[in-house]
Amino acid sequence: MRTTLRLAAFMVVSLALVGKSAWAQTATNKAAPIIPKSFGATSIKALGATAATGASGALQRFRILTLPTKGTLLLGATPITGPTNIAIADQGNLRYDPDATASSANYSFTYQAEFANVVTGPATFSLPVSNADCGQNSAVDFSERTVGENWKAQTGVTIGNTTVSTSKYNSSVPGGQTNILEISNQPARLSTQGLVWQLDNEGVAGNNVATVELNFSRPVRNLAFSMEDIDISTLALGGSDFVDEVTFNAYTLNGTTPYQLAVADVALGSNNSNRLVAGTNTIQGITTNSGPDGTVVLTYPVGIAISRLEIIYRNTQTYVANNLRLQTIEQSLEVYLETERREKVPALVATLESETPALAAEIETLKKITPRPGLL
Structure with missing residues (x-):
């Protein structure tokens, strides 16, 4: 399963x-x-x-x-x-x-x-x-995209004036075993079409890990994800051997140190099936879960302009030879698209600040003028 x-x-x-x-x-x-x-x-x-x-x-x-x-x-x-x-x-x-x-x-x-x-x-x-602030937002709706569309090396999907692409895909899955990152519709396992990342690390005694990098043609704000069913299981429980761990490392333009997720940035599942591992940018499954109560919603603060996002997906369950280790992720993505008006705000603020002294002087002069009877 x-x-x-x-x-x-x-x-x-x-x-x-x-x-x-x-x-x-x-x-x-x-x-x-x-x-x-x-x-x-x-x-x-x-x-x-x-x-x-x-x-x-x-x-x-x-x-x-x-x-x-x-x-x-x-x-x-x-x-x-x-x-x-x-x-x-x-x-x-x-x-x-x-x-x-x-x-x-x-x-x-x-x-x-x-x-x-x-x-x-x-x-x-x-x-x-x-938690995204007001602004012009746009979402990549994977449920509306073409089944089979490959996202291991996606050359570009345009939303608004921003292009999203992927690169640097790498996986520990052996050749010949399931290793996909694509738009898929799997009604026997998933209720809705979406971007499915599916890995079969059966027989891999070492690290079970895959990575991909999302790249944005221009820095984006209020980047958000929703994630359901981050949990754990074993073959003995009727599933497969896995502990779900997903790490999100977001970088600003030319940045080398990822933004550190805070508790306020992550809304964990209401059924307590997952947790944020402090200091690691990782969401980890801690109990068996199914259904929307385990959904995690992650929102980066509007003050963080993200240029690239590295996503790391791991299975940290104890290795047992010949046991099934198949796991799946499906994601949604929301991007805040900065408008031209927003980009001009700093310049407008600087202009207003430079003109404030003169305006204040004029206001004081006007206050001293005594209105003539009948005019007011």
């Missing part, structure tokens, strides 16, 4: 059929691109459902089952306060307004699809919320 470390806040659907249909029909798990908590009400992807081949009965509506624990889910401008039917025509009119005072985290709601002859089990819509 493959383990899943998911950097996109996704979850496998649990299907339960209600009714007499012999065909499976499923609501679709979804995940919004990372939402800065300062952004206010933000449109999210349309709900979805998939009917199995040969299924009968038309999709009639969706139904919201549970709500996010923080923030407000809206249908248009109307807050949703409890279980609510959503017409097919309105499935793309949902918005989420994060609680700007709440912690960065992965929030979620569940919903079902109702067909003429069957009601699906609940699907999860994940809402990763970052």
Whole structure:
């Protein structure tokens, strides 16, 4: 069984059929691109459902089952306060307004699809919320990219006026074993298409490690990731032998020392399945976990302009010969795109400061003028 470390806040659907249909029909798990908590009400992807081949009965509506624990889910401008039917025509009119005072985290709601002859089990819509400040943000939505797209040496994906590329890929995986970093859709293991980093270090008694470097054509701010299912397991527990560890080393332009992640930069899973290892920039699995409650949301401060990001993925579980050591990560990425106006702020501040003494003198002169009767 493959383990899943998911950097996109996704979850496998649990299907339960209600009714007499012999065909499976499923609501679709979804995940919004990372939402800065300062952004206010933000449109999210349309709900979805998939009917199995040969299924009968038309999709009639969706139904919201549970709500996010923080923030407000809206249908248009109307807050949703409890279980609510959503017409097919309105499935793309949902918005989420994060609680700007709440912690960065992965929030979620569940919903079902109702067909003429069957009601699906609940699907999860994940809402990763970052600490990013207001600004122009853009996300790389890996769920919308072409399956099979290789990210070991990605020459460039443009978002706004920034190009993201990858380089320096290296892995301890032996030739002939699974060693991919690509856009993939694996419904048997992962609920949603995404950027999948999958390694099979079976038979490798030494370090189980892979690295890749993300490069940005211009420094970016508010860089953010969401990561689900960072945990541990063993073959004896029905999975494979692994301890998930992911290290994020972010560098400024021409920098040689990575930014040191602080506790405030990392929102750990609410089920206590992972931790930030102090002084290492590493998030480590500490208990067995599944589902969105284990999601970690990481946000770099707006003051850190990142030019490149080294990601290191390790399996530190004790080596046992011939035991399966297969592990998977899937990620989402959000980049703050500095606008021209923001880049001009220092110059504007300098200009205002240089003119302040003269302006202050003029104001004092105006204060001394006595208004003539009838003018004021």
